[in-house]
Amino acid sequence: MFFFVTEVKLLTNKVIRRGVSVVDGELLGSLAAKAQDGDQASYKEFLLLVSQKYKPRFLRFLSPQAADDALQEMLLAIHKALHTYDRNKALAPWLNAIAHYKLQDQMRSIYKNARHVELKEDLASLDSGFTNAPDVHKVLKKLPDRESQLLYFLKIEELSVAEVSKKMGISESNVKVSCFRALRKLKEILAEEEFHERS
């Protein structure tokens, strides 16, 4: 968990810091200053611009639903912390700190939840995409070796989590998390292929 968080921090920090350019920062800064004085119209414009700037950044790391959640958390945080923005200083560090923190928060909670996902019940929606695929072996080849091997043992050979964990030399919680991620990745690949076929 520690190494995951450290790796995520470095990567998200790099991307989020590019969120607001100098020109945007000046415009947003002036809107934020007016919002601090109680100007509701400026505040609304400010929040809309912030959403436009930061949603694409969040989408690089999160699913659309999770990115929406993270963005809403960010907007709420801005609302609570607006009085702390110093209008004599640049807005970007203030805004980027909030964005970075909320993004990490969201990723941390997704990772935590994934550890508790039960294969049979909670993965049903992801599972059906996999097991209903016309050619399961062809589908498995789209994943990296380790993940396709994991799904093969769990879904084709129908081994238990404990058996797979022993066979692959990884912990049981790692098996569950890796399976969740592999199925999610597969779902995205199949959805993208379907989109390309239709277009």
Added chain:
Amino acid sequence: MREVDLIEKLSAELKKKQPLESFKQRFLKVSLFALLCVVGSISFTGVREDWLTVIKSPYLLFKNILLLLGFVLSTVAALLLSVPGAERKKTVKIFALAPLFIWVLLVLIEGITAPRFYPGSGMACTSEVIVLGSMQSVFLFVLLKRAATLQRAIAGFFALLSSAALGMWLLQFTCHSDDPAHLLVWHFLPTLVMSMLGIFVAKKILSKI
């Protein structure tokens, strides 16, 4: 709720708020309050008879300065962490811990070279650290609560570290013992415990942003 709806809701709820005081103003307030606490504490406990030794001896003066720096830099870290984006570099946290770390290292070296390691009794010293630290930390938390702390646990740690470090610094003038074992067990250990408690206290007191 879609974000557009949330934006509408937040815009409608917007009210003019008093902007947060600048970092300098807040630091000045903390320093003045610390001075008040120190003066009050000295008037209650008195100073050690040989308190001038602490200033005249270069080694003791250096240790004294380290403790004072520990208080100052931890306060700076806590105040910076209470405003999003104010902490520009991670080195702020490292600098805040460095003086106390060096102090502990010096005392440990003294302890290793000392003929015996015997802390003796020192509940009075621990009480002073806790009482002074608590008063200072209450004031500091009031200031943190007015701000918007993202990293509550770390801010709380530095808030209580700075408060307890102030107590440790004052003890240099009020506690008669310079024994390394005594310093580590009755001065430093309560400081460390209080700092760790700050992590939990901050999560309870400071609201999640």
